[in-house]
Amino acid sequence: MVIKIVLVVPSLRKTGVTEVVRNLLLQNKVKQCPVEFSMIVLENNYSENWNVFKKLVQNFYVLPGKSIISFHKIKKFRDIMKKIDPDEIHFHGFNSELYIPLVKNKVIVTTAHNMGIEDFIYNYGRFVGNLMARCQKCIYKYVSQIVGVSLTVSEHYKSLGFNNIVTIENGVEVPKHVVQNxxxxxxxxxxxxxxxxxxxxxxxxxxxxxxxxxxxxxxxxxxxxxxxxxxxxxxxxxxxxxxxxxxxxxxxxxxxxxxxxxxxxxxxxxxxxxxxxxxxxxxxxxxxxxxxxxxxxxxxxxxxxxxxxxxxxxxxxxxxxxxxxxxxxxxxxxxxxxxxxFTSSIMFNKYLQLYLDLSEKEGV
Incomplete structure (x- = not known):
């Protein structure tokens, strides 16, 4: 039985978040696991990186426009979900998490790539950062499983009252042959x-x-x-x-x-x-x-x-x-x-086990 999973990311700008997702998909391709990934990218930019991800997923969608969320994007997001009918939806990054309340009757996974409020304040200031943290806390009530990328991150969200947390440390793939710059x-x-x-x-x-x-x-x-x-x-x-x-x-x-x-x-x-x-x-x-x-x-x-x-x-x-x-x-x-x-293979094996456990638990 194949588990259908949709990955939702804010954009494909090369960051730690997108590298985690890319390594996840690469390992799935190499190991030929019973998981069928699709991807939704929320921002229509960094098109030079699209082809790398297109080759690694069953379905690839980029929502129109450079804004994070709009009525048109919400409609498009819902249409895609209806078309794919995934078993699980995996969100990466706060901007993608804004779409979590739109999902009904699905297994929802989100990876917390940072400490929430601390990261928000550094990037957006104290007032906006606090609002974002409160918003995230409300959104996480809809989530089936929160994944912390470190024990520190996991403990932060546990301190906010969430118990549905596991820790899966980031993993990377180091290329075998590299030419020095x-x-x-x-x-x-x-x-x-x-x-x-x-x-x-x-x-x-x-x-x-x-x-x-x-x-x-x-x-x-x-x-x-x-x-x-x-x-x-x-x-x-x-x-x-x-x-x-x-x-x-x-x-x-x-x-x-x-x-x-x-x-x-x-x-x-x-x-x-x-x-x-x-x-x-x-x-x-x-x-x-x-x-x-x-x-x-x-x-x-x-x-x-x-x-x-x-x-x-x-x-x-x-x-x-x-x-x-x-x-x-x-x-x-x-x-x-x-x-x-910290290899990408170790990281992927942990995510795969999580997907399988959630699928069995929810009767997918």
């Missing part, structure tokens, strides 16, 4: 990579200030931009770019930068479970991370080369110590940690 040629080692949006939540400025004040080591690559505030990104770039701090912009293939690097660094204030750090772990890079619960979950044993800092002084000391201990050839347990806990 030319920008790394001739750079001074050790080379650090910071990946993600350059914004307040990611706290990139803390790292940049440390390097500007002469406490940095080797070379730092900044991979990312700020699509919501391009001027903010340009101001940061103009202020901090030097010969040893290189802004590389957004990339579709972060592995070409990780390939030739030595360590990954993040000062993020809030995460779900950071895909970029897991990707770096898969390339066997050392990790230097802010001391937040979601980062601490990545360290599964004392042998893992993952180091944490809580303030600027601790970051400075970590970088100084790393410089003295760093070697071109070294032993690290990080890739084994990735293989044991």
């Amino acid at each position: 030319d920008v790394l040629n001739g750079l001074r080692h050790p080379i650090g990579v910071c990946v993600g949006n350059v914004d307040i939540r990611k706290n990139t400025v803390q790292i940049l200030k440390t390097f500007r004040e002469g406490h940095g080591i080797g070379t730092l690559l900044i991979i990312g931009d700020n699509p919501k505030d391009k001027q903010y990104f340009l101001n940061i770039k103009n202020k901090y770019q030097t010969s040893n701090v290189i802004f590389c912009g957004r990339t579709e293939n972060v592995f070409q930068f990780l390939k030739g690097a030595d360590y990954f660094i993040s000062a993020s204030k809030d995460e779900g479970l950071p895909m970029a750090a897991i990707e770096a772990m898969g390339e066997n890079l050392d990790l230097i991370l802010s001391n937040i619960p979601q980062h601490r979950e990545l360290k599964k044993s004392k042998e893992d080369n993952i180091y944490f800092f809580s303030n600027k002084d601790q970051l400075i000391n970590l970088l100084k110590n790393y410089k003295t201990q760093w070697m071109a050839i070294k032993n690290t347990n990080n890739r084994q940690n990735y293989l044991t806990h």
Whole structure:
């Protein structure tokens, strides 16, 4: 018996959310499981990424227009649901969750990719962020199963009174053959990579200030931009770019930068479970991370080369110590940690079991 599942995502912009979905679909294709996926994309943009997903699903729909929700989109959404008649519907991201109340008599799964209110406030301000959190809490009353991408995220929603929560950690697929980007040629080692949006939540400025004040080591690559505030990104770039701090912009293939690097660094204030750090772990890079619960979950044993800092002084000391201990050839347990806990195959197997359990429970 084949289980029909519709995945609903806000857009196909390359983010941690879309990478989770892509890896889920890729594994389903490889393992030929009894699951038939369809996909609904709510925003009509980033069409350059559509073909990748079209090949991985049975049905692929992009709702018209760039707004998240409208009367026309609601009608189209309902028409698609009636046509496919899925057994389960799996939502990813808050914007997609706005459509949950429209679904009746179906098994509903949503993956919580962040801590809700904390993420909302960082991105939209305190007033709007609080409204979004209240809205999400109401919406989750309609959900059959909430999936937290980390124990920290799951505990957050449990504290709000939800008990229908399981934790499935994010998983990634590290490509076997990667060509190193030319920008790394001739750079001074050790080379650090910071990946993600350059914004307040990611706290990139803390790292940049440390390097500007002469406490940095080797070379730092900044991979990312700020699509919501391009001027903010340009101001940061103009202020901090030097010969040893290189802004590389957004990339579709972060592995070409990780390939030739030595360590990954993040000062993020809030995460779900950071895909970029897991990707770096898969390339066997050392990790230097802010001391937040979601980062601490990545360290599964004392042998893992993952180091944490809580303030600027601790970051400075970590970088100084790393410089003295760093070697071109070294032993690290990080890739084994990735293989044991954070592959896309491991993630998919857990989602597959969840789908099967829900199907049996609901009598699908």
